[in-house]
Amino acid sequence: MQPKELLALAEEFGNPLYVYDASKIEFQYNRLANAFSKVEKLRINYAMKALSNISILKLINNLGAGLDTVSIQEVQLGLHAGFTPKNIIFTPNGVSFEEIEAVAKLGIQINIDNLSVLEHFGAKYPKTPVCIRINPHVMAGGNENISVGHIDSKFGISVHQLPHLLRIVENTKMHINGIHMHTGSDILDIEVFLYAAEILFDAAKHFKTLDFLDFGSGFKVPYKKGDIETNIEELGRKLSKRFLAFEKEYGRSLTLAFEPGKFLVSEAGFFLAKVNVVKQTTSTVFAGIDSGFNHLIRPMFYGSQHTIENISNPKGKERYYTVVGYICETDTFANNRRIAEIHEGDILCFKNAGAYCFSMASNYNSRYKPAEVLWKDGEGYVIRERETFDDILKNQILINL
Numbered sequence: 001m002q003p004k005e006l007l008a009l010a011e012e013f014g015n016p017l018y019v020y021d022a023s024k025i026e027f028q029y030n031r032l033a034n035a036f037s038k039v040e041k042l043r044i045n046y047a048m049k050a051l052s053n054i055s056i057l058k059l060i061n062n063l064g065a066g067l068d069t070v071s072i073q074e075v076q077l078g079l080h081a082g083f084t085p086k087n088i089i090f091t092p093n094g095v096s097f098e099e100i101e102a103v104a105k106l107g108i109q110i111n112i113d114n115l116s117v118l119e120h121f122g123a124k125y126p127k128t129p130v131c132i133r134i135n136p137h138v139m140a141g142g143n144e145n146i147s148v149g150h151i152d153s154k155f156g157i158s159v160h161q162l163p164h165l166l167r168i169v170e171n172t173k174m175h176i177n178g179i180h181m182h183t184g185s186d187i188l189d190i191e192v193f194l195y196a197a198e199i200l201f202d203a204a205k206h207f208k209t210l211d212f213l214d215f216g217s218g219f220k221v222p223y224k225k226g227d228i229e230t231n232i233e234e235l236g237r238k239l240s241k242r243f244l245a246f247e248k249e250y251g252r253s254l255t256l257a258f259e260p261g262k263f264l265v266s267e268a269g270f271f272l273a274k275v276n277v278v279k280q281t282t283s284t285v286f287a288g289i290d291s292g293f294n295h296l297i298r299p300m301f302y303g304s305q306h307t308i309e310n311i312s313n314p315k316g317k318e319r320y321y322t323v324v325g326y327i328c329e330t331d332t333f334a335n336n337r338r339i340a341e342i343h344e345g346d347i348l349c350f351k352n353a354g355a356y357c358f359s360m361a362s363n364y365n366s367r368y369k370p371a372e373v374l375w376k377d378g379e380g381y382v383i384r385e386r387e388t389f390d391d392i393l394k395n396q397i398l399i400n401l
């Protein structure tokens, strides 16, 4: 999207504001689908925790994707947005047995990542197809919070526990129709991913009734100039070839599934915030915006470096700024970053604001969550209203004291 278009949206709908470019989501979806075009049955399940607005879900449903969910509320949102139960997979971690049961009763594919739950579920519902989340213990991922495949990770059933797992399946006669892995976000090295995939293929051989293999996600997208990104096309060539060979070996046709979040929506998102104050100290020039980690927590939570542009003065001479929020705690978006000269009242644009940005927003400091706008075919549609004071009061009770 052009700075001018974004600026016009900030003027029309106010700020702070999240804007999502529908064409970018579409582009990314097609890019992934094309990279695996040699695979006969490909399933792309959008990991909706990245961005869960129901209009975004509808857009992604229209593209032909399925949905990857981690809570029963996400399942309900997905159904509300028009996904059919058979196009939803439920991949929770550490949720109650009752929640898994309730989701399975909706006709949704469940994915179990714990031996005790597997045993309990298999004994009670031997006929319900179940996918198993394997932990291949391959270290991937950009940082510790999002690297979920390593040896002491809480996710998945360790591949070393395969004998125990197989005993449970044998004893309960339960129906295993898929196996899954998700090694974490931000895969830097395709070879690491392929290595983990080999472990999944090896595990798959032990199950005779599989319909699909799910390779999770973790595709890295560029956040700043010169950033490495997962080479999807190369991964597509290499993994497709290996998958087709495995299908032959396995003796039946299988679906290859992925569950990308960030890859589909990260670059489609822009976060727009106004500069309230420019503060020059003895060492630093701060640009303080009308937002904070209540609206965009990734820089503070993960150390993410979102590119920031001054769309009010895109041609201005670049200077060094430390961009901070208005929260009464240190909330630094960027340290000594070169940005086109900033004046109070300018609108700053944060790139890569599609994934894990609005979906992690809170009301900390009793601030309203921003509005969200979908940019489609040259027009901006409000897909979430800005909150009001009623939203802050909602569910609170003033008792007689």
Ligand SMILES: *Cc1c(COP(=O)(O)O)cnc(C)c1O
Pocket: 047, 049, 050, 068, 070, 091, 182, 184, 185, 186, 216, 217, 218, 219, 259, 260, 261, 262, 263, 355
């Ligand atoms: C979060 C998550 C994803 C999506 O990860 P991205 O890095 O956003 O692509 C996929 N699968 C599972 C099980 C997840 O928890």
